[in-house]
Amino acid sequence: MPFGNTHNNFKLNYSVDDEFPDLTKHNNHMAKVLTKEMYGKLRDKQTSTGFTLDDAIQTGVDNPGHPFIMTVGCVAGDEESYEVFKDLFDPVISDRHGGYKATDKHKTDLNFENLKGGDDLDPNYVLSSRVRTGRSIKGYALPPHNSRGERRAVEKLSVEALNSLDGEFKGKYYPLKSMTDAEQEQLIADHFLFDKPVSPLLLAAGMARDWPDARGIWHNENKTFLVWVNEEDHLRVISMQPGGNMKEVFRRFCVGLQRIEEIFKKHNHGFMWNEHLGFILTCPSNLGTGLRGGVHVKLPKLSTHAKFDEILTRLRLQKRGTGGVDTASVGGVFDISNADRIGSSEVDQVQCVVDGVKLMIEMEKKLEKGESIDSMIPAQK
Amino acid sequence: MASMFTRVLSGRNTAVIMASLGAGSLVSSYIMTESGVSAGEKKKLYPPSADYPDLRKHNNCMASVLTPAIYGQLRDKLTPNNWSLDQCIQTGVDNPGHPFIKTVGMVAGDEESYEVFADIFNPVIKDRHNGYDPTTMKHPTDLDSSKITSGMFDENYVLSSRVRTGRSIRGLSLPPACTRAERREVERVVVQGLSGLKGDLAGKYYSLTEMTEQEQQQLIDEHFLFDKPVSPLLIASGMARDWPDARGIWHNNEKTFLIWINEEDHTRVISMEKGGNMKRVFERFCRGLKEVEKLIQERGWEFMWNERLGYILTCPSNLGTGLRAGVHVRLPLLSKDSRFNKILDNLRLQKRGTGGVDTAAVGDTFDISNLDRLGKSEVELVQCVVDGVNYLIDCEKKLEKGQDITIPPPVSQFKK
Numbered sequence: 013m014p015f016g017n018t019h020n021n022f023k024l025n026y027s028v029d030d031e032f033p034d035l036t037k038h039n040n041h042m043a044k045v046l047t048k049e050m051y052g053k054l055r056d057k058q059t060s061t062g063f064t065l066d067d068a069i070q071t072g073v074d075n076p077g078h079p080f081i082m083t084v085g086c087v088a089g090d091e092e093s094y095e096v097f098k099d100l101f102d103p104v105i106s107d108r109h110g111g112y113k114a115t116d117k118h119k120t121d122l123n124f125e126n127l128k129g130g131d132d133l134d135p136n137y138v139l140s141s142r143v144r145t146g147r148s149i150k151g152y153a154l155p156p157h158n159s160r161g162e163r164r165a166v167e168k169l170s171v172e173a174l175n176s177l178d179g180e181f182k183g184k185y186y187p188l189k190s191m192t193d194a195e196q197e198q199l200i201a202d203h204f205l206f207d208k209p210v211s212p213l214l215l216a217a218g219m220a221r222d223w224p225d226a227r228g229i230w231h232n233e234n235k236t237f238l239v240w241v242n243e244e245d246h247l248r249v250i251s252m253q254p255g256g257n258m259k260e261v262f263r264r265f266c267v268g269l270q271r272i273e274e275i276f277k278k279h280n281h282g283f284m285w286n287e288h289l290g291f292i293l294t295c296p297s298n299l300g301t302g303l304r305g306g307v308h309v310k311l312p313k314l315s316t317h318a319k320f321d322e323i324l325t326r327l328r329l330q331k332r333g334t335g336g337v338d339t340a341s342v343g344g345v346f347d348i349s350n351a352d353r354i355g356s357s358e359v360d361q362v363q364c365v366v367d368g369v370k371l372m373i374e375m376e377k378k379l380e381k382g383e384s385i386d387s388m389i390p391a392q393k
Numbered sequence: 394m395a396s397m398f399t400r401v402l403s404g405r406n407t408a409v410i411m412a413s414l415g416a417g418s419l420v421s422s423y424i425m426t427e428s429g430v431s432a433g434e435k436k437k438l439y440p441p442s443a444d445y446p447d448l449r450k451h452n453n454c455m456a457s458v459l460t461p462a463i464y465g466q467l468r469d470k471l472t473p474n475n476w477s478l479d480q481c482i483q484t485g486v487d488n489p490g491h492p493f494i495k496t497v498g499m500v501a502g503d504e505e506s507y508e509v510f511a512d513i514f515n516p517v518i519k520d521r522h523n524g525y526d527p528t529t530m531k532h533p534t535d536l537d538s539s540k541i542t543s544g545m546f547d548e549n550y551v552l553s554s555r556v557r558t559g560r561s562i563r564g565l566s567l568p569p570a571c572t573r574a575e576r577r578e579v580e581r582v583v584v585q586g587l588s589g590l591k592g593d594l595a596g597k598y599y600s601l602t603e604m605t606e607q608e609q610q611q612l613i614d615e616h617f618l619f620d621k622p623v624s625p626l627l628i629a630s631g632m633a634r635d636w637p638d639a640r641g642i643w644h645n646n647e648k649t650f651l652i653w654i655n656e657e658d659h660t661r662v663i664s665m666e667k668g669g670n671m672k673r674v675f676e677r678f679c680r681g682l683k684e685v686e687k688l689i690q691e692r693g694w695e696f697m698w699n700e701r702l703g704y705i706l707t708c709p710s711n712l713g714t715g716l717r718a719g720v721h722v723r724l725p726l727l728s729k730d731s732r733f734n735k736i737l738d739n740l741r742l743q744k745r746g747t748g749g750v751d752t753a754a755v756g757d758t759f760d761i762s763n764l765d766r767l768g769k770s771e772v773e774l775v776q777c778v779v780d781g782v783n784y785l786i787d788c789e790k791k792l793e794k795g796q797d798i799t800i801p802p803p804v805s806q807f808k809k
Contacts, residue, residue, distance in 0.1 A: 022474050026574030033573060034602065034638050066572075073635050159479070161443030189447065215628065222486050225447050 133256030300354025312344030544672025713767025
């Protein structure tokens, strides 16, 4: 919807050569994969909601990327995008997700009881635990492409579903455009408030249109379960708490998600999901589980060890600063989370975090005593 | 159980939904595609009222004028290039504006936008251009620079003189809407035309994608280089897509005639020089424009223009002449006089800092230019600047001698 290039018939008056974007200075997954032939084959196609290839790639054309950081460079405008433009999305997904093939099947497992351990991470080291994912509501276009009417419908349906939750999930919705100053202050203090995206990658994809219309934050009374409505995805769901009880965080995550899903399904608008890609989200990097489960953990000695990065890779984990992606660590405290999103289940990924963090804390303790950790270095998982 | 779904799902689906209400849950059996409803179905599922933007906190010309009724009438219309109302107004929805500065809040995607969406463009134009009514008035175009009188300023006060405008190539979509191929076509057509310029107008094109480091530095030093827009008003309208593809700068060897290609408009044309010879600046401006027009016409192209709106540009604020004629002028005493702003108002002049729009003045040097764009011809507007700046310099000189100054009577708006 948002961009001029959606008028397909008109632009077909121009040759593929004339329309093909100049990607010679680009470094993102889309640019590495999109050939003139592929462009020629896909450019006159559109999904049933009118999303086109040019819409999908605009963000990657406008943002050449960085020589060291490989961004994805394309987004989906609706569930069908991944099908209609599979010639582009399949290789992008494969590149981004470690060789995941077009024929692979993704496993979904939100049965928290399958998680072993995770309730005993040493709180002297683990400051907080958190699991997040995203969900898209079937039957509505995604943030890059939806109209105001659709976005409001997603908000209304989501708020209805969330407000029907009870017990530990009883909570309240705060729409961005009508929250009071006091509410805003509180949400900022709680680190819950999200703001209009400033990243040119997101802006160029069109997901910030009409801000702050139909955007808001819902959280339960205990402030341990939080949902963002209409930010980068239809929903972002977050379960968190101080301390190291990842098992409890994951339990609440799974239960909450399943309760919400039931309500959406009743209205015949379940979550977008298929057995190849798992949960469908706007950015291909979040396909599969869309899950990032992590902890803030103190590892001052281990983090300066020569093999720290290698250990993380072998454990299928990723480090970030405590401000989130692209921030630096402060005081030896790192955000450690799963690196994978697709090809393994939610339980698998959180298990990686639980087991990996447990091992790294033991390593840290060894290093504190001046002992070597060479024998503890794990094999590649 | 009238949930939001019975409201949202209207038309043929309602009967199915209603039938299942008794069960206390919605079991719909209508066929939905994988993604949801088709673009065609959306019109029924989402009536204009569902899509009408929330403009309650907005302060721009579009928001002042767009009623639900107008939105309802225009939402489903498209120009021949498939450009829609929502696309025109996106920038105004995304940028509520400022309580003191009233932005326009909408753009055209093509020449036809001003026609197809006339019901909103016309009131916006009226609001922005002091009551100019496109349905009843005609805009005069006059590029005969010989008519300018007293066009040489006192160079003790005027440091530089400049005239700029924009031109769009008929038949190609405007920057918010154009495809990459169209944008490249604009570049080709214009650069080809410019290559035919001779004499003092002969020059060279520097494409943004291909310029060397050296060329880039040179253009920056000369204050010629334009960069990717950062203003959220421009970005939200979509004109920065595919940057820097098909963007570039052309200038003559003497560096007094400059053309920007595919920035905010197809072309921006600038004539400038140091000193106070506004007449010569305007003469070169007119001559250059006419030359370029002739050269593109030889190849079957022309500028977008009509007798109601004059030259058609992306932003309604630039319709008519699209002309801003101005000087950098030192007015140390006058600028501190309490009557300065009133004098400017009556002369239909506008002050800006020497960095251009939204910058502050440095020292006592101001950028003084015409306020109006539509309803008066190029000659009239430049003469207005000439007369006005001469008046300001006169005031400055009077103040230097300790004499008093008077506020001039207001200059008339446009001929009706």
